[in-house]
Amino acid sequence: MLLNVNGINKTYHSGDVDFQALYDINLDIEKGEFTALCGPSGSGKTTLLNIIGCLDSADSGELVLDGISLTDKTSDELADLRRDYFGFIFQTYNLIPVLTVYENVELPLKLLKKHSPDETSTMVFETLKKVGLEGLDKRRPLELSGGQQQRVSIARALVKNPKMVLADEPTANLDTKTGETIVDLMKDMNEKEGVTFVFSTHDSLIMDHAKKTINLRDGKIAN
């Protein structure tokens, strides 16, 4: 078991208004899964992904990642867990615009501080090759198409061989064809490299590619 989610609840507060985004969520993610979190906008997909990825905290319940309970972790400990365990892919790519493609992909490895400069370089170029971005390493994100930017984002998530990749609506900003290519790429990485993927989507075409689907409705698991 890679991740165990036990009775997670999350409420957002905005002034006097409270909005409960998640109700008693329980789920398990096994190593090598290719799981889709499905549901319409506002169903709690992003909130759940953020809590799984240690970017947000739950009001109650427990998360156990690779046997480690995430309850009461400090800000630095959570940062280290994100660095060591997760790769993130975002709907709007979230590449650092002042860095080149190479530097964006290199950044997670530099934060890990485990590899020599030569190893880092090899890993970056190999990953760029896998996602089909050879020769574009010196470009800045804004010089690339949406599909290419999402590939850079995938390369950045995969370069450090994370235990789990969390992708929030990875195809929402792409046209159908490019979106399918991106999902194929993720699936390919899952099958060939055994990378665990959990991604949110409300696109039925993309959902079809998932090996496991979790449906969220109004903050509750529907299936």
Place this chain on the structure above:
Amino acid sequence: MNNNLLLAVRNLLRYKRRTILTFLVLSFGVAMYVFQISFLKGFTDKSLENMINFETGHAKIRSLTYDDNEPYAVKNIITNSSVIKSVLKKKKYVKGYTERLMFIGELDNSTDSVPCIAVGIDIKTDKNVFSLTQFISKGSIKTNGAVIGYKLAEDLKVGVGDSLYLTFRTEAGMIDSVSLEITGLINSSDPKANTSNIYMNIDIARKILRTNGVTDIAFKVADYMEIDSYIMALKKSLAGYSFWSWKKLGDHMLALSKSKSMGNYFFVIFLTIIAVVGVINTMLMSVFEKKKEIGTLKALGMRDKDIKRIFLIEGSLIGGLGSLIGIIAGSLITWYFVENGLDLVSMMGDIGKNVGFRVMGVVKARWSPSSIVMAFVMSILVTTLASFYPAKKAVKLDASECLRTIQ
């Protein structure tokens, strides 16, 4: 390159116009500071040089009863100066000495009269301590007659060869008056020598004052900054006299310089506030604009202290580069005035006298390396400190909220 430094540098380059504007505010402040400090140093140093070279030497030996409130009183006259001179002669660190007889008087050209300070000088030894004789532009100081400053001559409408009446009190307190021929004119950088003093051979001064004494014995030493320790040593041999170092005699000038420096510091503080507000504003805008990137960096596992460091480095780079540009600009302006100086006379007449500094003519700026280093260090320190608040704000941002930001 280190992640934090790379991101900080690239962020600064991203909004070039804003970065340049922030640089310029800081650079202007630093440039003005460097220039003002150099000019003030020029004024202060030149004033002290004039005082030392025309009036005090490195120190003066006076009567033990010398009263600063009555500098020209009869009781100040020393009658046995030969004792003092013989002691000074034996000391290796004394590089030269001379005696002077100073008294107050009034100069009269038959139409107008002006108060003046009459100075009897030893023509042979005066140059061992003072520069006065180098600045006699017309004529010379002779055994008879007197020399006056060119400005005083202009005011009294006299020239070389003309005569003036000098009225004074003798040692016995009697009012007397003598006619003195002007044998030379002084044109120096010292306003006092140019405008209010009359110099004559000490023998003439003694004769008209009917005294055998002197009022001052001035001397120069090997290292003028160490004058206090030399005086301590001399006091052992000359216990019956009072010693007046250039520091003591110039304390009013040093105080003036200090007060002008204070004014300068207020100006610098004002500019610093503008720079700090500019940096905080720039950095806060930067944090706001980079919310999504901050969220991404947090998602990638960057720790809060590293995110904070990026903004602190940005602030210190603004400070470092801004002050560097300021130092270069300020140094270029200063360099011009170090080389060419500022001609106060042609610009504003006797302003040197009016602003309290003992300067006249062309005043050159002087380099103040310590102030330049201080400006550089302070700029970096201030801008880095100013970046703390925006950096703290960046760290406090919630990662998931940052990632939700639409930018």
